[in-house]
Amino acid sequence: MIDFLQDEAWNSLRRQMNAPLVAADAVPATVVGGLSLAELAQLATDGIDTTVDQLKIAPDQTLFLHDTRVVVELAPHADGLPTIHLTACATVQAALQQNCHVSTRTARHVEVSVVNPDGEWDVATQQKPVCVDCLRTLNWQGMQSDLPDALQQHIAEQFDLSDFYQIYPVTLPLTTYQQLWITTGERLNTYTPDWPEVAEYVKTYSRWICTTCQRSFAHHRDQLLVDHLNGLKYDNTIGNLRVCCVSCRAALS
Ligand SMILES: [Zn+2]
Numbered sequence: 001m002i003d004f005l006q007d008e009a010w011n012s013l014r015r016q017m018n019a020p021l022v023a024a025d026a027v028p029a030t031v032v033g034g035l036s037l038a039e040l041a042q043l044a045t046d047g048i049d050t051t052v053d054q055l056k057i058a059p060d061q062t063l064f065l066h067d068t069r070v071v072v073e074l075a076p077h078a079d080g081l082p083t084i085h086l087t088a089c090a091t092v093q094a095a096l097q098q099n100c101h102v103s104t105r106t107a108r109h110v111e112v113s114v115v116n117p118d119g120e121w122d123v124a125t126q127q128k129p130v131c132v133d134c135l136r137t138l139n140w141q142g143m144q145s146d147l148p149d150a151l152q153q154h155i156a157e158q159f160d161l162s163d164f165y166q167i168y169p170v171t172l173p174l175t176t177y178q179q180l181w182i183t184t185g186e187r188l189n190t191y192t193p194d195w196p197e198v199a200e201y202v203k204t205y206s207r208w209i210c211t212t213c214q215r216s217f218a219h220h221r222d223q224l225l226v227d228h229l230n231g232l233k234y235d236n237t238i239g240n241l242r243v244c245c246v247s248c249r250a251a252l253s
């Protein structure tokens, strides 16, 4: 059993999440709608094996395991390195029933055995490639299909997972409420105290587009709402939130 209070991977994850350090006996086994602390620590280190259909797709097309944003590696072809996917690109969607490996770690390099010119085995460091389709979806550093191939190649080579998690954080900012829930055990169907920020965050990430009619409300922001699909106002897990405009909601209900 890892001592999470001492474990550097866990502590760096905790800092990334801005989660407070709580006394050991107050550490819950699980957080609401989410992964256990052991699973979060495993995601940040070795990663977790799952299947693609266990993942949720956020409005910005990035991928979540429960309420934790992850990157995905599918089984590599023959002797190649696995490609890192950041979004539900065509390749990921085509692999729905397949096994995959998800993680929140920021290292892309792996050590591989290679035969050196003297015919001996040697260890070399290689970088896992990142999916170019995924980078285009995120418009990563202006990545789009009409850029010259060499420039796209360059952007993909320079891609840094730490930068990715700066812009697309590992979790939605729910830590305060989760902590409150765990402390009080309260289960009234009320909005979380951080709901205004969560709703703003989700709408911003959906680029102010209604997921039903696909119209942009960037200039009519007061007409865009966020619904809890299962009716539980405190369940802010990403798969439970739907960005919807006032007229679509009226039509749906
Ligand atoms: Zn991809």
Ligand SMILES: [Zn+2]
Pocket (backbone or CB within 6 Å): 210, 211, 212, 213, 214, 215, 244, 245, 246, 247, 248, 249
């Ligand atoms: Zn709409």
